[in-house]
Amino acid sequence: MATHVDTLIVGAGGIGSAAAWHLARRDAEVLLVEQNAAPATAAPATTAGPGTPAAAPARGRHPFALVHNDPVRLAMLREALPHWHDLEVETGRGLVHETGGVLHGFVPDFDELTERLPLFGIDAHPLDPGAAERRWPGIRFDGRVLFTPQAGQVDAGATIEGLRESASAHGATTQMGTRVTRLRVLGDDEVSADLERVDEHGETIGEPEQVIARRAVVAVGAWTNKLLERIIALPDMAAVRRQRSTHERLDAASGAWPVIAHHPDPASRRYRSWQGALEAVEHTGSVALTWAAAGKAVDPDAGPSRADPRQRAAAQRYVRDWLPGADAGAFTETQTTSLGTADRQFVIDRIGPVVVGAGLSERDFAFVPTIGRILADLTEYDDAPHAPARFSLRPRRRLDAIAR
Template identity: 30%
Template sequence: MAGSRYVVVGAGLAGAATAWQLAAGGHEVTIVEQSVPANDAGSSHGSARIFRYAYPDPFYTGLVVRSRAGWDELVALGGRRLITPTGSLDFGARRDPEGIAAVLAGAGVEHELLPAAEAGRRWPQIRFDTSVLWHPGAGVIDARTAVETMLDLAVAHGAQLLTGWPVAAVRPHHGGYRLESAHGAVLDAGHLVVSAGGWLPQLLGQLPLPEAFLAQFPALQVRQENAYHFPYRDQPGQEEWPTFIHKAESIQAYGLPGGRDAGFRGQKLAEYNAGRVLPSAAAQDGLIDPANRERVIDYVRRHLPGLEPEPYAETTCLFTNTPTEDFIIDRAGNITVLSPCSGHGAKFAPLLGQLAAGLATGEPTVPEAFRPSLAAEGARL
């Protein structure tokens, strides 16, 4: 049996970031991961996640600005390239490029608002159906390398990483908590940080949390999303391809250079929030939805002339959604629950680690929108 003041459950982007911040702050930290860090069954694997500033809500754009400083620090400390600059395009009848441009202007983020014809001349590999917002500060996050870098830094500060450690039970114990693994190992914690991604719905009820806290907790929806890699038609590589978000009337699609995941020869495409709903991540089967594949292929035929309309690789991944798409960073007693979810959390990882570590150590700087328990105390969210 071993003990640690802070135990972080889950070694994905959010858990790794929190462990790094706690360990760098001089705290005793143990990270437990049911498999291995950034494994393919979770939400933090692979080399391709979008980093972007473009949000219709100034609140989130402001958080991206803060998060970028954390990424720059992480790169400086870890010595690894974590964000490949590509720029990003936003367009479509339901995307409101003009409104997002106003948000970026208010945040001082470089951008251009272009007519569809001009955007088509600059990016002939894409067909545009509305005006287009371009912001060059966007890029592609290497999620797996980011996780590895943050864990390396945490371990360098004295943290312990335990892999192959699935949590089976958590019980109050001597003013803290006793964790039991599915294999019979035991670990004691003074404070618990739970960052379990798509496994959170099934784990939440096993935690010794107050009923009032659970009553205010948003319903979590886990989806098994489908993603596809389409080969570039005429170009030798991905240098000319930006990331993009296209919200048309019939489909919400996003794309980005697939990087290492795609052998550096294709664009990663997906329909947003179109995957099968699961009770939890444990129910995933990794099977592609044929109807979804056909919709995305049809989308490529109609909107992306720069790609061959037949995927050469495909995969599934997990989205864990809240009803508002806001994150959860909340605390009850000495348990901090962290779910930076809804398919857009990766870009905030360093900042979310700072916020979660601060909440766990008694420095509550988490925005109220991320703390549903405050509603029970009469706070206005």
């Protein structure tokens, strides 16, 4: 016998939990389901040679990055900042750690960013490299530095737990260890979901269940294609696995480092070993490096693959050249999997009774409360303003918006 609910949210990660938070505070009936029985907490294994990196834990610190030159994204961040404050007050947790953020390297729009960011409530201070190196010993800087003091790190695990707990306090129901095996659109205001319970190893337990909902919000990240490809024409996107190299700091007592974004000059041979822009986040005496453009399309259900020795070598060389305050030789490697879109835009839209939120990387976590609010609006209101056209599920509308 089917269970009937108003809104089913599939995926209790960042944006799924944020959508539940917004909807529950509006007194909407919400069932939030998540295939993981519990968040991952195991520490990854350390490797200093060829091998298979561990999957990264679900909990951890993500960049709280605020530097964008796109008015649409900046408006979303301007909305997000008070939401973050509200969530911290409501949960009594410190979620955003304002260590600051620095952008350096090849930044052609440096002056424009310096002028535009304050228009959206984001402080931006240009620094010369010498001043930045005196301020943060152990980091070398590449040309002018743009410092954003409100940036830093966000505790992703605590944020997701806080969103779920707050949503539950306002009446939402959460079921962990619940996998959606099939979605079917039954009408303009009716969608069916087949559910199965799973244990911490992903093994099925109990009997299958069925839920009928007026709306289904799908926020399953790398699993979006697997769940939706038979019922919605999706933009070009795929699950992408990235390799992360975490190095111990040698001077951890000197204070926290800012979140680092270092952009290479594509025309210079100086950066020939790089694999796109470099992002680094320091936490508890170590710094984690990720090549933003590196990664390969994978099956999200596949286990970790062998480490790419080229990425490892590039990360070690980067640490030696640019982070002398960290140890290039001793490191831990992990892998993360997220949904990447070919045009690097989010997916935020509704078709019929199905609402979709996808396409966020770890460095996009600051957007989570705003995207949750947009998903909640699309769920509740037929006449709600659509999300920006560039985030559309409709490929033609999406392409036309990007072209403009």
